[in-house]
Structures are given as C-alpha cells and as structure tokens.
Amino acid sequence: MIExxxxxxxxxxxxxxxxxxxxxxxxxDHLELxxxxxxxxxxxxxDVISRHVEVDRDKIEVNFERQDSALAMLANIPILxxxxxxxxxxxxxxxxxxxxxxxxxxxxxAPPNAAPPRVRKRRKRTSKKAxxxxxxxxxxxxxxxxxx
Amino acid sequence: xxxRKIVLxxxxxxxxxxxxxxxxxxTLAKRxxxxxxxxxxxxxxxxxxxxxxxxxxxxxxxxxxxxxxxxRQALIKDKRFESLSILPAAQTREKEAITAAQFxxxxxxxxxxxxxVLIDCPAGIETGFRxxxxxxxxxxxxxxPEVSAIRDADRVVGKIADEGKPIRLIVNRxxxxxxxxxxMLSVEDVCEVLAIELLGVVPDDExxxxxxxxxxxxxxxxxxxxxxIYDKIARxxxxxxxxxxxxxxxxxFGRLIDALKAG
Numbered sequence: 001m002i003e004x005x006x007x008x009x010x011x012x013x014x015x016x017x018x019x020x021x022x023x024x025x026x027x028x029d030h031l032e033l034x035x036x037x038x039x040x041x042x043x044x045x046x047d048v049i050s051r052h053v054e055v056d057r058d059k060i061e062v063n064f065e066r067q068d069s070a071l072a073m074l075a076n077i078p079i080l081x082x083x084x085x086x087x088x089x090x091x092x093x094x095x096x097x098x099x100x101x102x103x104x105x106x107x108x109x110a111p112p113n114a115a116p117p118r119v120r121k122r123r124k125r126t127s128k129k130a131x132x133x134x135x136x137x138x139x140x141x142x143x144x145x146x147x148x
Numbered sequence: 149x150x151x152r153k154i155v156l157x158x159x160x161x162x163x164x165x166x167x168x169x170x171x172x173x174x175t176l177a178k179r180x181x182x183x184x185x186x187x188x189x190x191x192x193x194x195x196x197x198x199x200x201x202x203x204x205x206x207x208x209x210x211x212x213x214x215x216x217x218x219x220r221q222a223l224i225k226d227k228r229f230e231s232l233s234i235l236p237a238a239q240t241r242e243k244e245a246i247t248a249a250q251f252x253x254x255x256x257x258x259x260x261x262x263x264x265v266l267i268d269c270p271a272g273i274e275t276g277f278r279x280x281x282x283x284x285x286x287x288x289x290x291x292x293p294e295v296s297a298i299r300d301a302d303r304v305v306g307k308i309a310d311e312g313k314p315i316r317l318i319v320n321r322x323x324x325x326x327x328x329x330x331x332m333l334s335v336e337d338v339c340e341v342l343a344i345e346l347l348g349v350v351p352d353d354e355x356x357x358x359x360x361x362x363x364x365x366x367x368x369x370x371x372x373x374x375x376x377i378y379d380k381i382a383r384x385x386x387x388x389x390x391x392x393x394x395x396x397x398x399x400x401f402g403r404l405i406d407a408l409k410a411g
Binding site (some may be wrong): 014021025 | 295298303326329332334
C-alpha cells in the first residue's frame, strides 16, 4: 500500500537520488578538471591571509571533500609568524601543519586553540587548521573562498 | 556549399552511438540529403555491421589515409537509400594508425561531395575521440538517462566545448513509464545536468535489437514510431523548429494508472 501511495505521488523511485549524486560528482569532476583554478584560488587565499600573518607557502594543502550533501573546500595553511608591530606578538613559530600546541594567549578572549567557526550552511568553506596561535583575530576570519 | 561535419560521441560505450549514427544518417538520406557516414572507431568497426554492409567492404579509412586508394573507392553506397554511403573503419589497425590531420583531411574530402558528414566516434576520450572531434565542426552527444553515461557525456561536453564547437544532445533509450514512476532520470533532469541544447529524445525500443540483428536501420520500417522520431531529429538538425514529444508527462491521473498497473 505504501508502495502504491509512493507511486501515486511520484516519489517512489531512485531518480531523485541519481540526480543529486550526479550533481555532486560533476561538481567534483569540474573542479578536478581545472587544476589551474585551484592554484589560482590557493594563491588568492594565501595573498589575503599573508596580509595578516606569514604563512608557509610550501606546505599549503587544499583539498575538496564531500560533507553532507555539499562539497567542502578544506585548506590547511601553516602559519609561520604574525606580522604585527607589537614585538610581543611577532615570530611565534608554529611547529608543523597542525598546530594544536600553542600558548593560550587569547588576544580577545577567544578560547585557546580556537578553530575558525564552521559555517554550516555555506556550500564551500575553508577551515584552517594550524591557525589559532595567538593570532586569534586573523584566524577567526576564515577566508571564504567561494569559488563556484 | 560544403557539408555539415558532425561528430556523434558519448564518452561511454554502449549508449547507442553507432545505431544513432546509422539511423540519423539514413533519415537524412531519406529526406534527400547526400550523407556520408564515417566510422572513426578504428580496430572496433561496427557501423558497417549495424547497416548490414559488412560484406561489401573493399578499402577502409586507414587505407584512404595512407593513400592506398581513393576516397570514392572506399565509400560503400547503401542501396536502400539513394544518397547514403559509409566509409568503414579499419578493423585490424589501431587508433594511432591515423593522425588528426589525416582524419580531418578525409572528412574535408567527404564534405565536398555530401550535405552531411556524420562521424561515428569511438568510446573513450583518447586518440580516437580526439581525431573524430578534430574533423568535425559540430557535435551531437548521445547519452542514456543513467548516471554513468551522463557523467561521461559531461566529460566529452567539456572537451568539445573547450574547442568552441556547438554541441547538441540526444537522449537515447528513454523509458517513459520508468520516468513517470520516478525510477529513471527525466529528459529535463539530463538537460539540466548537462546544460546543452536538446536535439532529440529516442525512446527505448526492443525492435532496434531485432532490426540490428538483420543489419537494417530501424527507420527503414516506416511504421515503427522511431522512424517518425528520427525524422523530427533530422528536421531539427536541418534548422526546422519541431516541438518535442512529451514523454514524461507527470499528471496525477497518469501516475494513478501506472500505480494501479504496478500495484
């Protein structure tokens, strides 16, 4: 009976699933087809972040993965030091890609090890691990590289 | 005036490229156009077999490219249609036996003596595909309403679009009753995903298997509904505005009937 009703209201089949899966896979395919686009995005992203902190350009990783029903861009950008006039805040070396061992300085009362807030609804988003040294203000502004 | 040079391609194999090429070519010929079909699938030639012309092959595409014979010697005239001939692929050679420049030169030569040159592209996106596309000035992408076929179609669409050639879509083997019950992607879905202009929709028809067994294009049988459908596609190709048959009308009443039948 349920099958009957489903058929009656046109919701029984797998075509909606097929369409959704295709939409996602093609999105990934198109991104994979354009490595130069990813490079350009990476460059722009780094340029913006570099205005505030010094980053390790050689160790930047940009990946795409599926999260829920959307595609997420994940950028891992190791921060070398903070470009600030205040001498007490400069040159805080960050070990390697993931910096979870930083002094809880918390410039503006942000909790230590503050990961950038994750914006759930955004289709593509950036999360920076390795951010969250005492450069809390910089790391709290995730570069929203909304490449379509 | 030189001919239209159109490649029929799909990325994925087995979606009906060769059958579509044969039937569309035959339909255009029935409409009085001079048509040359070129089988670009070197090593896996099949267009001759689908059209029942396999016994009449003397020379092939590679032999023309190598200058062993003239194009006109290699062309096989289909006696059932006034103005249809095919250039068969070589069966015992490889895709690399011919260059894109050689292939394009042969297409140009064929174009001088035809109104339409249809190129049956091999599956895949390698040398054979590149050669076939290089020779054409426009493309028809053939796909079925299945995820794998559509993904591959999207890939070739991207490649052809990079060359700036116009692309149109034929959705092949549609099963309207499955679309109505929500078990198959609709033509609208496919068009939305691929975002290219629709040229035609060919419903699935078991008779195609039967006529292919005999080496006859299905459009020979005027009483088959596909003859009318291919005629519409040919007219659209010629520039006429022909309304599309609505295969996936989703009326409540239609679904009720389907549900009762299935239930």
